[in-house]
Amino acid sequence: MKVHVDAELCSGHGRCWANAKDVYRLDDDGYNADRGTTIEVAPGSEAAAEYGMRSCPEAAIEVVTQG
């Protein structure tokens, strides 16, 4: 499974990280550290990745490849 974090839309709410710390990382500004890139989700973490994605108030995260 791969998810993409939009570089423009991420506004540093930090909800993805708060709800799925194994999948999402924050940078020192409190924004998604991988914004603008596509994250390869570790096998077994798909549900967490989706939970983090659903938590984003900006809808900045989307699944690009289903696991």
Place this chain on the structure above:
Amino acid sequence: MTQTDDDLGNSTDDLKQRFGRDMFNDFDIDDPQFNEHFFEILDEMVDKCPVVRSNVGDGYYMVTRQADVRKAGQDWHTFSSAKGYMPNRPEGLPYLMPEESDPPKHTSWRQRLNPFLAPKTVAQYDTQIRADANTLIDRFIDRGECEFVSEFGAKLPGWAFFKNVLGVPTDDLDQLVDGVERGTFAPPEERGPAFAGVFEYLGKYLEIRSNEPPRGDLVDVIAAGVAYEDGSTSPWADRVSILVDLTFGGIATTTYVMAGAIHHLATHQGDRETLVDNPELIEGAVEEFVRVFPPVVALGRTCTRDVELAGTQLKEGDFVLLGYGAASRDPRVVENPAKIDIGRDTVLHSAFGVGPHRCIGSNLARLELRATLEEWLKRIPDFGLRPGTAPTYETGILRTMKNLDLVF
């Protein structure tokens, strides 16, 4: 007559009967009826009226659904903050930075300020905030009663901000917190002077700090200023404005969520016992309290071009409020939104705004709320509303709870 017109006709009469005015087509965010029937009106709006219209002053709109609030909040090119966040803004009022600016000026400030309010940074304040919460509780716990707003809710966020984030001298703390409290809760004519005193202090403090060795904190960054796109350095007035904006935005707002949460727990024994027995659920409960007690009811944008939003044609120059409070109760996004459910799986709300102007203090606010509930429930697990009392509220673009009498 079309079906739509018929529906609208009925609802106009219905609204007038229930709320004394047509809250869809003749809205006034400062109407005492809106304060009185706050949640009921928000639910009506988000259900039936995606764009509310006001005829007050120059007139303004308010979008109520989460998808539309998000669209406008994210599209800063079209929905600009540079002409201020309040409708019918008084002539000559200086703009607050960075809240009342657009990228790239907004970005140049936010990039410098963000690290000081990121989760990792504010986590360092956790121990101090919890100690302060306990200091406040110590003052009234033996009395078996307190007025929560003035004795706790209006104090802790001020202490958290001025002590930890700004590092002001301890001796000045009471004066500052008192100034913000009076600026928020005193009779309206006394509020301006109270806030003016706080802002004057902040200007002097910034000047003092700019002449002292750097401490590596937020105040250093503000005092040094940032480079704007045109190559100029931010003027001094903009730097003071940053401090004013952070102070104005971050203290009384958190007070309202705190008071709302404590009021809910005082009046819902089941939820209170759940959180006392399962403190690990407090973090999720905080998110729900932020959703249902929106201190920022709405903040505005000015259209930079003609644009259609939620089926309504807006013109260049029109003022639109982003209805954060309504959007957090959108049944299209939140199941059974009128219910306060501390165990929700996903709490999707707009309480901290959306788009590049997302509340910069959101991480600090969450920490203060979590520390408050955890420390409070440890010390005072059983409490209720003083019989015969009820909280009173005040609502405009911001909402406050003015009193909350508790017994324990």
